[in-house]
Amino acid sequence: GESxxxxxxxxxxxxxxxxxxxxxYSNSASDYFIWxxxxxxxGPQFIIDIRSNMDKRQxxxxxxxxxxxxxxxxxxxxxxxxxxxxxxxxxxxIGQAGTxxxxxKGTTLSVSS
Amino acid sequence: GAVVSQHPSWVxxxxxxSVKIECRSLDFQxxxxxxxxxxxxxxxxxxxTSNEGSKATYEQGVEKDKFLINHxxxxxxxxxxxxxxxxxxSFYICSAALTxxxxxxxxxxGTRLSIL
Numbered sequence: 001g002e003s004x005x006x007x008x009x010x011x012x013x014x015x016x017x018x019x020x021x022x023x024x025y026s027n028s029a030s031d032y033f034i035w036x037x038x039x040x041x042x043g044p045q046f047i048i049d050i051r052s053n054m055d056k057r058q059x060x061x062x063x064x065x066x067x068x069x070x071x072x073x074x075x076x077x078x079x080x081x082x083x084x085x086x087x088x089x090x091x092x093x094i095g096q097a098g099t100x101x102x103x104x105k106g107t108t109l110s111v112s113s
Numbered sequence: 114g115a116v117v118s119q120h121p122s123w124v125x126x127x128x129x130x131s132v133k134i135e136c137r138s139l140d141f142q143x144x145x146x147x148x149x150x151x152x153x154x155x156x157x158x159x160x161x162t163s164n165e166g167s168k169a170t171y172e173q174g175v176e177k178d179k180f181l182i183n184h185x186x187x188x189x190x191x192x193x194x195x196x197x198x199x200x201x202x203s204f205y206i207c208s209a210a211l212t213x214x215x216x217x218x219x220x221x222x223g224t225r226l227s228i229l
């Protein structure tokens with residue numbers, strides 16, 4: 001089975017709210033994590049990444065938090081907008097060049113105005 | 114940013130047809146490309162790792178004679194679904210990775226394959 005799990009398969013928020021999407025991973029050897037956004041009929045789009053030597057990384061309106069103690073990853077989206085509606089996947093790998101990503105199950109984010 | 118182009122975006126064909134899907138890295142060289150398959154409302158499942166100039170590495174349960182992968186150059190990998198059947202209908206997505214460590218993979222926009 002997949003080593004990266006993702007639960008709360010759906011998340012519904014109001015426009016302007018902050019969204020938090022969570023992900024649990026099981027491979028303690030993983031040292032690189034990525035969040036992707038996938039809109040219907042398209043490929044995954046890179047949002048933000050974090051290496052295992054960091055606990056937090058911020059981008060534009062997004063923050064990724066990594067808790068290696070409990071093997072937990074989260075994506076926070078500030079001031080969620082209708083355009084943020086999509087499926088969000090966390091992915092991990094061991095960080096060696098040329099290794100594949102392992103994807104979690106995905107969370108569908110629905111933003112209503 | 115890095116761009117990966119996938120073609121075609123949509124294919125409908127009869128059972129028994131072979132279908133070739135192309136994946137190109139447009140502005141960088143990709144020693145390694147990956148092929149994923151995604152069923153509706155499910156996550157991406159890795160099918161195979163495609164290495165330039167060598168044989169692809171297939172994941173367990175993926176038939177290498179069914180899904181032929183060729184990575185003839187640093188910017189092009191192809192996936193051929195041979196003698197496709199309705200159960201092969203799916204969304205096929207490729208990705209390419211820069212050769213540096215800890216770099217995000219960049220994905221194509223996928224190919225929707227429908228076998229009648």
